[in-house]
Amino acid sequence: MKKLIFALGIIFISASVQQSYAQCDTEKHVEACIPKLQSGFTFLKSYNIDGQGGAKDKVEYSYVFTKGATYQVMICNEGSGTDGIILTLYDSNRNKVASTKYEGSTLSSIAFPCQVTGIYYITYTFEGSSNYCGGSVLGFKR
Amino acid sequence: MVSIKLKLKKISILKREFVLTKGISIFVMIKNIFMKNILLGLLIIITALACDSKKKPSADEISSVLDSVKIEEPSISEDVISDIIQQIPSPLEISTLLKESDTKYDKSYLNDPEKISDYNSNYKKALALGVYGTDLGYTNIYEQNQDALFYLNSIKSLADDLSIGQFFDIGTIKRLATNSKNLDSLLLITTKNFNNINNYLQEQKRSNLSILLLSGGWLEALYIVSRVSEKNPDNEQLKETIAEQKVIMDNVVLLMSFYKDNDPNIKQLSNKFTKLQEEFNKIEIKTVYREPTYEVVDGMLVVKDNSTSEIIMNDENIEAIRNQVYAIRENIIN
Numbered sequence: 001m002k003k004l005i006f007a008l009g010i011i012f013i014s015a016s017v018q019q020s021y022a023q024c025d026t027e028k029h030v031e032a033c034i035p036k037l038q039s040g041f042t043f044l045k046s047y048n049i050d051g052q053g054g055a056k057d058k059v060e061y062s063y064v065f066t067k068g069a070t071y072q073v074m075i076c077n078e079g080s081g082t083d084g085i086i087l088t089l090y091d092s093n094r095n096k097v098a099s100t101k102y103e104g105s106t107l108s109s110i111a112f113p114c115q116v117t118g119i120y121y122i123t124y125t126f127e128g129s130s131n132y133c134g135g136s137v138l139g140f141k142r
Numbered sequence: 143m144v145s146i147k148l149k150l151k152k153i154s155i156l157k158r159e160f161v162l163t164k165g166i167s168i169f170v171m172i173k174n175i176f177m178k179n180i181l182l183g184l185l186i187i188i189t190a191l192a193c194d195s196k197k198k199p200s201a202d203e204i205s206s207v208l209d210s211v212k213i214e215e216p217s218i219s220e221d222v223i224s225d226i227i228q229q230i231p232s233p234l235e236i237s238t239l240l241k242e243s244d245t246k247y248d249k250s251y252l253n254d255p256e257k258i259s260d261y262n263s264n265y266k267k268a269l270a271l272g273v274y275g276t277d278l279g280y281t282n283i284y285e286q287n288q289d290a291l292f293y294l295n296s297i298k299s300l301a302d303d304l305s306i307g308q309f310f311d312i313g314t315i316k317r318l319a320t321n322s323k324n325l326d327s328l329l330l331i332t333t334k335n336f337n338n339i340n341n342y343l344q345e346q347k348r349s350n351l352s353i354l355l356l357s358g359g360w361l362e363a364l365y366i367v368s369r370v371s372e373k374n375p376d377n378e379q380l381k382e383t384i385a386e387q388k389v390i391m392d393n394v395v396l397l398m399s400f401y402k403d404n405d406p407n408i409k410q411l412s413n414k415f416t417k418l419q420e421e422f423n424k425i426e427i428k429t430v431y432r433e434p435t436y437e438v439v440d441g442m443l444v445v446k447d448n449s450t451s452e453i454i455m456n457d458e459n460i461e462a463i464r465n466q467v468y469a470i471r472e473n474i475i476n
Contacts, residue, residue, distance in 0.1 A: 034330065038442070042234065042238065042326070042329055042333075043329070043330050043333055043334075044231075044232050044234070044235075044333065045228070045232075045337065046334075046337065061225075061228060062225065062228065062229045063228065063229055063231065064229050064230065064231045064389055064390055064393075065231075066231060066235055066383075066386060067382075067386065067451060068239070068379070069235060069239075072442075089445075091431070091449070093431065095431055097434055097445060097447070098434060098436065098443055098445045099443075100443060102436065102438065102443050107438065107441060107442065107443050108441070108442075109441070109442040109443070110442065110443045110444075110445060111439075111442055111443070111444045111445065112445045112447065113445070113446070113447055114447060115447040115448075115449050115450060115451065116429045116447070116449045116450070116451040117386040117389055117427070117451065118389055118429070119229055119389065140235060140238075141238075142238050142239060142242040
């Protein structure tokens with residue numbers, strides 16, 4: 001009997017976790033994010049941030065940034081906050097270029113005037129996030 | 143599988159019955175007839191082929207057959223392939239650079255939008271879709287809306303043929319293209335469409351087409367900047383832009399390497415790209431990392447990138463790259 005209750009409990013918990021994954025509508029956040037790119041920036045890519053209810057502690061994308069272009073990366077969530085999503089940018093040698101966690105506050109956007117063409121890693125981590133879910137966009141200007 | 147086993151069992155029973163009834167001679171006779179039929183069949187096929195030997199298969203027919211061969215999935219995971227694919231920058235960046243550097247719009251750099259009927263295999267269509275995508279971006283950036291409409295029609299047609307036409311709301315795009323004030327919306331919607339296509343192809347495990355689409359698009363951008371650079375030989379920024387494509391070149395060749403053993407078309411293309419890569423490898427890019435500095439402007443972290451890079455190259459390197467690019471592009475579009 002105990003085993004049966006335990007098994008049912010496992011099934012219930014898995015179903016709940018599964019349901020919370022389904023609730024992460026990254027597309028909605030991405031769509032809200034695009035118009036928030038600063039004037040003059042052209043949309044390039046959108047990124048889904050789905051931490052799967054906390055099961056994933058990092059979501060990472062990469063893109064070749066080109067010298068002479070300025071890139072804006074923006075995080076979007078419900079309202080104007082970022083729900084504990086931190087964006088960190090690394091260069092091709094994994095040197096940290098910038099983070100939205102800056103001097104005690106959490107910002108939602110980074111502007112990066114690139115001086116070295118190469119692969120850059122756009123990493124999203126979670127600190128005290130309630131939904132582990134958001135969207136992000138990348139734009140550029142010359 | 144079950145039916146095959148049953149058939150084999152039946153054959154085995156039949157054989158046993160023949161032995162049991164001492165019908166060995168009948169069995170041998172049937173076997174002989176069977177062998178004769180096989181020989182007769184082979185004779186008919188050989189005769190048919192011999193009669194048709196004067197008609198050599200066209201390049202299109204060969205390409206079509208190669209195209210119909212099922213592409214085995216590469217040994218590397220789709221996630222890794224997706225990670226590399228998403229790094230490839232948008233060709234729009236080069237078109238924007240060209241406009242910002244005050245070079246004039248020139249339609250002659252672009253592929254003829256009327257040539258879609260020449261592209262009669264999925265391989266050719268995917269490459270051409272990438273090429274036309276870049277051409278569309280170039281016309282959009284220069285606000286040449288009439289030309290953009292021609293490219294849109296070709297893109298829609300190729301996308302339909304590749305079963306990805308659903309990503310183009312051609313009505314909305316055409317409406318946006320008729321007014322230059324809608325440039326931002328037009329760029330947004332076309333960029334989103336191409337991003338969605340690439341995501342969809344990867345989800346459908348058709349990353350080989352996604353790679354072709356991106357390779358065609360990237361090569362077309364490199365072709366356009368090479369043509370502009372040739373026309374403006376004193377413009378050092380354009381030469382640097384060509385040289386910096388070395389980073390992307392490595393990614394494109396890497397992506398093709400995952401498919402070249404299973405796809406004869408990609409193998410052929412990969413060999414050409416590898417030769418181009420050899421030219422890029424003669425260029426050296428030296429970088430010096432320095433800690434960035436920051437300031438917050440209107441709630442946004444603005445980075446001051448203090449790192450620097452130096453490209454070690456000469457005009458011969460650029461010319462060699464240009465010549466290879468022209469040759470590969472010629473091969474792709476014709």
